[in-house]
Structure formats: structure tokens, C-alpha cells
Amino acid sequence: MDMNAVEAENLTVLYGGQPALEGLTFNVEEGKTMLLLGPNGAGKTTLLRTIAALHSEYSGKLLVFGEPPHKARDLISYVPQSHSLNERVPLTAMEVVAMGSIYRESFLHFRIPTSAMDKAKEVLGFVGLAGMENRLFRELSGGQKQRVLLARALMSDPRLLLLDEPLSALDPSARVEVTAVLSKIKRERGLTMIITTHDINPLLEIGDRVMLINKRLIEFGKPEEVLRDDVVKSVYGPLARAVKVEGKLFCITGDAHIYHRREEM
Amino acid sequence: MIPEYILRAILASIAVSVLLGLLSPIINMKGLAFLTHATFHSLLFGAVLGMVFGLILENLSLVMIVALIVTIIVVVLIAELEKKGFSSDSAVGIVASFVAGLTVLSFGVLYKVMASRPYFPLSENIVSYLTGEIFLITLNDLLTLVVGGIVAFFIMLLLYRDFLYLSFDPEGLESYGGNSRAYLMILYVLVGGIGALIVKTVGLITLQVVAVLPGAIALMMSSDIRKILGVSLFLTLGVELSSVVLAYFTGIPPSGLATIMLGVIYGVLLSRR
Ligand SMILES: Nc1ncnc2c1ncn2[C@@H]1O[C@H](COP(=O)(O)OP(=O)(O)O)[C@@H](O)[C@H]1O
Numbered sequence: 001m002d003m004n005a006v007e008a009e010n011l012t013v014l015y016g017g018q019p020a021l022e023g024l025t026f027n028v029e030e031g032k033t034m035l036l037l038g039p040n041g042a043g044k045t046t047l048l049r050t051i052a053a054l055h056s057e058y059s060g061k062l063l064v065f066g067e068p069p070h071k072a073r074d075l076i077s078y079v080p081q082s083h084s085l086n087e088r089v090p091l092t093a094m095e096v097v098a099m100g101s102i103y104r105e106s107f108l109h110f111r112i113p114t115s116a117m118d119k120a121k122e123v124l125g126f127v128g129l130a131g132m133e134n135r136l137f138r139e140l141s142g143g144q145k146q147r148v149l150l151a152r153a154l155m156s157d158p159r160l161l162l163l164d165e166p167l168s169a170l171d172p173s174a175r176v177e178v179t180a181v182l183s184k185i186k187r188e189r190g191l192t193m194i195i196t197t198h199d200i201n202p203l204l205e206i207g208d209r210v211m212l213i214n215k216r217l218i219e220f221g222k223p224e225e226v227l228r229d230d231v232v233k234s235v236y237g238p239l240a241r242a243v244k245v246e247g248k249l250f251c252i253t254g255d256a257h258i259y260h261r262r263e264e265m
Numbered sequence: 266m267i268p269e270y271i272l273r274a275i276l277a278s279i280a281v282s283v284l285l286g287l288l289s290p291i292i293n294m295k296g297l298a299f300l301t302h303a304t305f306h307s308l309l310f311g312a313v314l315g316m317v318f319g320l321i322l323e324n325l326s327l328v329m330i331v332a333l334i335v336t337i338i339v340v341v342l343i344a345e346l347e348k349k350g351f352s353s354d355s356a357v358g359i360v361a362s363f364v365a366g367l368t369v370l371s372f373g374v375l376y377k378v379m380a381s382r383p384y385f386p387l388s389e390n391i392v393s394y395l396t397g398e399i400f401l402i403t404l405n406d407l408l409t410l411v412v413g414g415i416v417a418f419f420i421m422l423l424l425y426r427d428f429l430y431l432s433f434d435p436e437g438l439e440s441y442g443g444n445s446r447a448y449l450m451i452l453y454v455l456v457g458g459i460g461a462l463i464v465k466t467v468g469l470i471t472l473q474v475v476a477v478l479p480g481a482i483a484l485m486m487s488s489d490i491r492k493i494l495g496v497s498l499f500l501t502l503g504v505e506l507s508s509v510v511l512a513y514f515t516g517i518p519p520s521g522l523a524t525i526m527l528g529v530i531y532g533v534l535l536s537r538r
Pocket residue numbers: 015020038039040041042043044045046047350
């Protein structure tokens with residue numbers, strides 16, 4: 001399994017001619033999980049959307065399973081940041097999940113086919129939400145919503161999952177809950193994942209690679225190679241730091257003020 | 266015997282209610298009230314332009330066609346601007362201001378044309394586009410409304426789930442293999458087309474209210490999509506029909522009555538929250 005799920009060489013992504021990302025070179029091997037880090041506006045979402053073929057203004061080389069992104073679409077599932085969802089639409093968990101496959105299966109979608117409903121039940125079970133099919137999406141907890149979105153992403157049996165800040169806007173226990181599902185996906189399905197995050201610590205367990213970007217590539221490699229104090233500081237400012245506690249790596253970025261408060265106590 | 270014009274008015278109300286009853290929840294969920302507004306103003310521009318052509322070419326059935334064409338051009342323009350990266354509100358704002366200017370200009374032209382033709386039928390026609398003249402609906406108008414309405418109805422029904430997904434998560438829809446842009450375009454054209462079909466019965470001034478409030482009310486009353494559609498349809502139908510009946514007895518313009526009824530229901534619901 002030496003195949004690269006994603007291969008980028010000198011990738012520059014633009015909006016209306018203005019570069020948002022410049023000269024990225026990296027690859028993600030199949031089955032690995034890459035954590036994508038960077039401050040706000042660094043271009044994390046832009047990179048995911050470009051890989052997902054949702055944005056096509058780029059130059060340089062970008063291959064997904066050896067093909068240009070738009071040809072690999074059926075192999076990719078993209079999970080947008082949950083705050084971009086319009087919850088005025090009262091969809092049930094089942095309806096949200098079904099969205100993940102019906103467009104690839106049939107032309108008309110007035111009714112959800114039974115096969116899709118069965119599959120939706122199965123993946124909802126996989127993410128630990130069995131029996132929640134008919135609950136309204138908007139009435140679920142943050143962690144449950146994120147798990148429904150993961151279930152939706154699994155509907156089409158993809159080989160690459162792109163997750164945009166799956167942990168943001170979640171409280172610590174919900175973060176653990178979602179991370180557990182991500183780790184189950186990695187373990188049991190062997191999917192390649194690219195996950196953007198602000199809080200890297202809960203994800204370090206499943207991250208095989210870390211990529212730090214800020215419009216350009218800052219560092220790329222194994223977590224312990226990338227998350228060095230000097231690197232983290234150069235991206236997130238002087239208050240950020242990388243520390244090792246009992247052999248475990250921790251990275252303090254946006255939450256530096258908490259660190260200070262602790263010292264005062 | 267019920268007079269024929271009342272029967273026509275009732276049939277027209279039913280057609281209007283079914284169309285708006287279905288469309289209104291989508292307008293609310295997708296947040297299209299502003300777009301609806303702009304669309305309906307372009308209908309006025311289209312109607313005035315159509316009347317200018319109609320008078321010059323002595324064929325007033327052009328009014329509806331020109332209004333429809335202009336409106337569809339306008340919604341397509343708005344959708345194209347959105348594709349270019351403008352937010353929905355700015356796209357609507359840009360196009361709407363042009364349309365408003367053009368409307369004023371076209372009124373000037375219309376008055377000139379009217380002045381050059383002292384004798385022409387239906388002189389108050391442009392006012393009827395503003396206030397709605399459900400009692401003056403001709404058999405031809407009714408036929409257009411019903412046939413066009415049936416087409417719009419089936420398109421809407423077949424694509425209803427797609428419109429829900431489009432409103433919920435357009436990027437997700439796109440990435441899971443749906444064509445968000447196509448659905449958005451169809452939805453906008455539906456809003457414009459349905460507006461053009463029913464503008465003469467409901468009137469521009471109140472179209473906005475009748476297209477938005479039933480859905481807003483239904484969304485306040487339920488979280489189940491079938492119930493929402495039921496409430497919205499039932500409400501529009503009830504209000505439209507009762508306003509026709511009331512108008513028949515009181516002589517008050519029906520679209521005015523319908524709007525006030527909807528406003529009262531919405532107000533009461535809001536205040537009881
Ligand atoms: N649709 C867009 N049009 C123009 N510029 C955009 C668009 N989306 C993002 N950008 C710009 O691209 C840069 C990267 O944004 P983004 O990928 O959202 O960053 P991140 O997800 O890391 O916070 C920002 O400067 C942002 O303003």
C-alpha cells in the first residue's frame with residue numbers, strides 16, 4: 001500500500017487570481033491520517049475544498065488517487081464545518097445521512113430509496129447513533145450532529161475523508177466522543193483522512209502526519225517532528241508552545257491564556 | 266347561481282394557493298425573502314415594458330410574456346452573480362437597483378406611448394398588476410395560470426427534497442454528487458415563473474406577503490416537513506378563498522384582505538411565543 005491518496009506538488013490555490021495558498025508540496029499516503037493545522041485564514045478550508053473538487057482555481061499538480069480531484073469525486077467525502085449548515089431546514093438524522101448516497105444512486109430524490117435507508121441505519125449504528133434515525137438534526141447535541149455528518153460521509157463508501165474542524169464548537173466531552181468515532185473509522189475502515197483542527201491535542205492519537213500551513217507550507221511530517229516549540233511559536237505567536245508530559249505530546253496554541261491563568265492559581 | 270367571475274376567482278385562488286403554499290416554506294428556509302422581493306419588482310418592470318410593447322404592437326397578451334421573460338433574466342443574473350462569489354444579498358441588491366431604475370424609466374416611456382394612443386382597452390391594467398384583480402381574470406389568464414401552475418407544481422414536487430438539501434448544505438450537496446448550481450437556478454426560475462403566473466391575481470404589493478408569511482407561520486408551528494407543507498397549503502388556501510368570498514360581499518380588494526389576515530395570524534403567533 002504505497003499509493004498516495006493525495007499528492008500535491010507546487011500547488012497554488014487562487015480566488016479570483018489572488019493566491020490563498022502558495023507552492024504546497026506534500027503527499028498523504030493511503031490509510032494515513034493527516035492533521036492540518038494553521039491559524040485562521042491560513043487556507044485550511046481552501047485546501048480541503050480544492051481536494052474535494054469544490055474549488056478548481058489552482059495551478060501546480062494535485063492528484064487524488066492518481067487522478068485530478070474532479071475525476072476522483074466518488075472516492076472523496078467532504079464534511080463541511082457544522083456552522084455552515086442551515087438548521088432552519090428541519091431534516092431528520094436519517095434524511096441528512098441519506099444525502100450522502102442518493103445523488104450517486106438515482107436521478108430523482110423525492111423519496112429516499114429503501115436501500116439508502118437501510119444503509120443509513122447501518123452507518124448511524126456504526127457512529128453509535130442507532131435508533132436516532134427520526135430525531136431532528138437540529139435538536140441533537142453538538143457531538144451527535146458531528147457524528148451524523150460522519151455517518152453521511154460514510155454512506156458512499158469513500159476512500160478519503162476530508163473533515164473541516166470536526167471538533168470546533170464542541171465541549172471537551174463531545175470532542176472525546178467524536179474523536180472516538182474518528183479513531184474507529186481509521187481502525188475499522190482504514191480510510192485516509194485529512195482533518196483540520198484548532199485543537200490538535202485530542203487528535204494527536206490518530207494523527208500520523210501533521211501539516212502546518214499559513215498560506216504556504218510551514219512544516220510537514222510526523223507529529224513529533226513538526227510540533228516543536230519553535231515551529232509552533234512561529235505560526236501561532238510567542239504564547240504558543242509544544243510540551244511533552246509523561247511522554248505525550250501537547251500543543252498549546254489558541255488557549256495560551258488558560259495556561260497563564262493556571263500559573264496564577 | 267354563482268356568477269362566473271367568482272368561479273374564475275375561486276379557481277385562480279386555488280391555483281395560487283397550491284403554488285405559494287408549496288413554495289413559501291422553501292423561501293423561508295432558504296432565506297429567499299429578499300430575492301423574492303427583487304423578483305417581484307422585476308415583474309413590475311416586465312409588465313410595464315410588456316405594456317409598452319403591447320400598446321405599440323396592439324397585442325396586450327404580450328404583457329405577461331414580457332414580464333415572465335424579464336423576471337427570468339433577472340433571476341438568472343442574480344444566480345450568475347452568486348456563482349461569481351457575490352453573497353446572495355449583494356447579488357440581489359446590485360440587480361434590484363438596476364431593475365428599480367429601469368422601472369422608473371420604463372414608466373416614462375409607457376406614459377409617452379399611452380399619450381400617443383388615446384384609445385386603448387384596459388387602461389388601468391398596470392394598476393391591476395400592483396393590486397391584483399382576481400375578479401377581472403379572463404379565461405385566458407386562468408388557463409395560463411392553471412397550465413403553467415401544473416408544470417411548476419410538478420417541478421417543485423419532484424425537486425422538493427433537493428431544494429431542502431440545497432437549503433441545508435449546498436456544499437455538502439455538491440460534494441455528494443448533486444448539482445447545487447442547477448438546483449439553485451431552477452429554484453430561482455421557479456420563484457420568478459410562479460411570480461409571473463400569479464401576479465395578476467394577487468398583485469405585486471401583496472405578493473411578497475402571501476409568498477413569505479404562510480411558510481414563516483408554518484415553520485413556527487411545526488418541525489415536521491409534511492406538517493409544514495400542510496399548514497402552509499391549508500393556510501394559503503383558507504386565506505385566499507375567504508378573502509375572495511369576503512371581497513365579494515364587502516367590495517374590499519381581496520388581496521388586501523388576504524394580506525391583512527396573514528399579518529394578523531403571524532402577529533398573534535409571534536406575540537404568543
Ligand atoms: N470564496 C472565497 N473568495 C475569496 N477569498 C476567499 C474565499 N474563501 C476564502 N478566501 C480567502 O482565502 C484565505 C484562506 O481562507 P480559509 O481557507 O477559509 O482559511 P482557514 O480555513 O484556514 O481559516 C482567506 O484569506 C480568505 O479570506
